[in-house]
Amino acid sequence: MNDLKNWYLSKTVWGGVVAILASCANLLGLDITHEEQSGLVDGLTALAAAAGGLVAIWGRISARARLR
Secondary structure (H helix, E strand, O other): OOOOOOHHHHHHHHHHHHHHHHHHHHHOOOOOHHHHHHHHHHHHHHHHHHHHHHHHHHHHHOOOOOOO
């Protein structure tokens, strides 16, 4: 595994975030199933990828130097 990617595109990271949030929600009396957690991970990963694309485009638009 020599490929590199940004942390926010990692399903492992988002899975951990969702697991923590699900545990906190459980403490508040909400029950989130494993299927719902899986759907949240997929949705958050897609959202993070889209946000990364938007930031890249905005960075190029707002840059002060031209590309060669």
